[in-house]
Amino acid sequence: MFGRDLKKGSAELLVLSVIEARPRHGYEIGKLIESRSRGRIAFRIGSLYPILRRLEDRGLIRGRWVEKPGEHRRRFYRLTPEGRGFLAEQRSLWEQFVATINQVVSVRRV
Amino acid sequence: MSDWAAYVRERLHVGGLRPECEAEIVEEIARQLEDAYEDALRRGLGEKEAQADAAAHITDWDALAAELRESPAGRMPALDLLVERAADRRGAQQGMVGLVAGIWRDFLYGLRLLAKNRGFATAAILTMALGIGANTAIFSVINAVMLRPLPAKNPSRLVLLGWRTTARYRPNLRMLKFYGACSMEGFGLGPEGHVESAVYSGCSFSEPFFHEIERANILSGAGAFVDLGTTYLSGIGSATTADAEAVSGSFFHILGVKAAAGRLLEPSDNTPSAAPVAVLSYGYWQSAFGGSRDAIGRGIQLQGLPFTIVGVTEAGYTGITPGSDYNLWVPLSDYARVMGWPPGRRQDDPREWLLTIIGRLKPGERRAQAQAAVSGLFGNQMLHGATPLFIDAESGRAPSVASRALASSGGEPELTITPAQSGLMGYRGLYANPLYLLMAAVGTVLLIACVNVAGLMLARANARQKEMAVRLALGAGRRRVVRQLLTESVTLSLFGGALGVLFAYGGAHAILSFVGNAQLAAVGSRGPIHLRVLGFTAVDPRILGFTLVVSLFTGILFGLAPAFRNARVDFTPALKEGSRGATNSAHAVGKWLTLGNGLVVGQVALAVIVLVGAGLLVRTLSNLRDVNLGFDAHHVLSFGVRTPPGLNGRQWEVLNQELERRLAEMPGVQSATNNTWWRLLMGVARSTLFHWPGTPADERSEADELKVGPNFFSTMRIPLLAGQVFSASDFELAATDEGAKPSQTPVPVIVNQKFVEQFVRKGNPLGVRFGEHGPTSHGPASPGYEVIGVVGNARLSGPRERMRPLIYEPSRGSFFELRTAADPRSIVPALRRAVAKVDPDIALFDVTTESAQINQLLFRERLMARLSGFFGLLAMALACIGLYGLLSYETSQRTHEIGIRMAIGAQPEGVLWLILRQGAALAIAGAAVGIGVALGVTRYLGSVLYGVRADDPLTLLGAAIVLTLVALAACYIPAQRAMRIDPVAALRSE
Secondary structure, three states, X not given: OOOHHHHHHHHHHHHHHHOOOOOEXXXXXXXXHHHHOOOOOOOOHHHHHHHXXXXXXXXXXXXXXXXXXXXXXXXXXXXXXXXXXXXXXXHHHHHHHHHHHHHHHXXXXX | OXXXXXXXXXXXXXXXXXXXXXXXXXXXXXXXXXHHXXXXXXXXOOHHHHHHHHXXXXXXXXXXXXXXXXXXXXXXXXXXXXXXHHHHHHOOOOHHHHHXXXXXXXXXXXXHHHHHOHHHHHHHHHHHHHHHHHHHHHHHHHHHXXXXXXXXXXXXXXXXXXXXXXXXXXXXXXXXXXXXXXXXXXXXXXOOEEOOOOEEEEOOEEHHHHHHHHHHOOOOEEEXXXXXXXXXXXXXXXXXXXXXXXXXXXXXXXXXXXXXXXXXXXXXXXXXXXXXXXEEOHHHHHHHHOOOHXXXXXEEEEOOEEEEEEEEEOOOOOOOOOOOOOOEEEEHHHHHHHHOOOOOOOOOOOOEEEEEEEEEOXXXXXHHHHHHHHHHHHHHHHHHOOOOOEEEOOOOOOOOHHHHHHHHHOOOOEEXXXXXXXXXXXXHHHHHHHHHHHHHHHHHHHHHHHHHHHHHHHHHXXXXXXXXXXXXXXXXXXXXXXXXXXXXXXXXXXXXXXXXXXXXXXXXXXXXXXXXXXOOEOOOOOOEOXXXXXXXXXXXXXXXXXXXXXXXXXXXXXXXXXXXXXXXXXXXXXXXXXXXXXXXXXXXXXXXXXHHHHHHHHHHHHHHHHHXXXXXXXXXXXXXXXXXXXXXXXXXXXXXXXXXXXXXXXXXXXXXXXXXHHHHHOOOEEEEEEEOOOOOOOOOOOEEEEOOOOOOOOOOEEEEEEEXXXXXXXXXXXXXXXXXXXXXXXXXXXXXXXXXXXXXXXXXXXXXXXXXXXXXXXXOOOOOEEOOXXXXXXXXXXXXXXXXXXXXXXXOOXXXXXXXXXXXXXXXXXXXXXXXXXXXXXXXXXXXXXXXXXXXXXXXXXXXXXHHHHHHHOHHHHHHXXXXXXXXXXXXXXXXXXXXXXXXXXXXXXXXXXXXXXXXXXXXXXXXXXXXXXXXXXXXXXXHHHHHHHHHHHHHHHHHOOOOOOXXXXXXXXXXXXXXXXXXXXXXXXXXXXXXXXXXXXHHOO
């Protein structure tokens, strides 16, 4: 429902946030973002996967193949210490940004 | 859908990633699509819908692939990409193209391996670069000095005429002109006087013979030239000197030399009645006339004789003889006039052997044909002409018809025709031996480098045994494996060669500038040869070709042994056992180590040979430097003067005395003197024959003679041992005209100590008279000489000369020596002013210091000592690196064994000794072999050595000991590493 640009700008923040608590695999990350946003933000695998690769290249997350009994192996991503720092920083920036935008946008004086 | 992986593989083409990385991506995306599919099924979609739902997650596969390609992780190295592409094309190619593609693939594979083994690759490439670079550098110098084509059109068709005769016949000549145009035999002076040569040869001919050759129409053209030396040139600004040559009218035409301005000499110029003309060299035209066309038609005076400049030779032509650097040329017919010959002496006298003759072969004719034709002419004219030019040494008559029948025994004089390119020697004669010796030295260095890299390759081949076994087991042919390994070694050597060219570029420039800076005094020639005429271009296709061939050859040479080793691998045990097992099996140890050890012994031996050679040459130089010259060469400035021609003896004497006085008065000059004939320290001497009292009447004794001016002994600091030095009246007497001399007064002479030892022996030398004789066919009666003084021995010709008896006669000369208080060079400007004050028409030439002159004389020795010393050190370094590499490698292979030894009680010192012992054994074995070979090889150095024998034990042993010690130091590092092995860690590593 949100535009492509909005989504693109915040995608990394969203991915990092959902694996903050514990490692998750690729499809799970997408589903979680969708459910937490109550279906308003949905990533297709084709767009999410390159984001994961990029984050991993930058050393912010790290993927590891995990095989559970009775299941195919899946790649689980977790935050690296750098990723954790980056997330904290981005989160605070985001909050300031939202607050600032709100200050401007919510004033309806002419 | 059951196989999402296949689904993804079919659609996603990332490319450029490592295969394992690409597989991972496919798997992960497939897994996610499968999750999505199962999720859809759980949401209650039908199978088809669920599939469509999952598939909708990725619609633009190309965009996805593009995004993934940007990820740096997993990207394949560029080299591997090339290999992959080469492999992709493999199937389509067969035959020659397939082979080339295969070698290209091997090359790329080799590059990839080298990129992975950077340490090995760096060591091997550097080693090869040093070896190849040294060879390319010396070859560049040889190319510039020896192989440079003559400055003529189509020089391969030019031939040089020469003659040979045995001692039975000798040339019947009045004068033989020789100035280094070709190599001559039999005319040199040996250390003990005349060389009793079995063969005489030369390339000088008389003018009548040259005209015979011209008329005979055997060659398509013949030209002749003769050196005029340093001539006095006036008419352009202040008086100066110029190096001149007289050439026949056809000379430039035969060479194909063009005029840069005006015209060159023509046959019509070469007649006694023709107006005297001269041709300038391009360089001289530029420096003396600024390249102005007004120079054409101007008049100049050469030795006071008028000449008109008619043209300028093309740029780059300075004379046909290699190293010659002439300023101008005049017609041959002017030779006698310019040289100032007395009226009775004619240059067309058949006994004046002046000319060097060159010719051009007729189109399509071979040298042998021309040789046969000219020989016939020679036989008739030279032996049986009106004036026989060779005479029987015993009878003094021309060879008779009967003796001609003996010609089959090879006793008769013969004419030779050689290619001018190799026959015209010039300075080449001076450099040939040193350069080929150095080439041998760098060749040996390259061999060491090859052996060194072969050792490295062997060690690595060992580590790659398993890889090779896998290749062979998978069906690769042995030929295929050999090709792979050879391609790798050639790749290495090509890199080494490329780097070597860079080294060589710097090296050759350094050598040639060293050569060029030394204005070498050419022994036996007319004067300093200007080496700036050496051309040197780094990007010479011949040099690059040489390097390429050497690189390929060495690559194959050092790759061959390891390659065949590896192709013979018995792959079953190699595959079964671990890496340690494979190398430590008794079979492997026996073979590998023997070869490895052999390589090291070979390297050490080769290095000893190069070191011994270098040691001998360095000692030669140091011996020559330490030679007691017998006079003080420091702080002496020397130069020659040319006075205006036409002065009579008296006028010249007055002018010379005035010069002496002015020079001695110059500030900074302590004393001044002069001598006749030539500059001192030129490597030349003049000898005289005389009768010594008490010997048989027809016996002639021989000594060197030198005419010296006043203050010679004090200026040169040659000690007077007995008697007195020349007085003013002695010089007065010497300057008196021949006819006015008192006929009974002997010439007062001063002799050196050697003269006294050899002739006077016991008794008082002072007052001894010798050399008087009655009138002979050669000249009038002579009152001979009387010894008035004895001076110390002095090597005035140069340090290499053997001390010979020497007679000093009083006479002023035109070669001056000034002893100065400070650096002699600093007074040169003042010197020019002082000389100009005496007479502005006096020209100075060859201004130099005696110390510089000694350096020039020793130039070859300095060049050889310096370069061979450098290459000797290089050889030693390479051999030590080889030894170090082998021991390091073996120590690392024996870690386990050493661990066990230490675990069961071996002391670290024992381990150290274990490794050192092996290194020492190898080094000593190599040194012993090296000494043996060096004994056989160094005798070829004999002719260039001085004061040291070719089998000098001190040098031989010294080189061997130095090398062994340095080698032991190289062994110490791996030995110490072995000593520090922790037995527990060593055993656990298994």
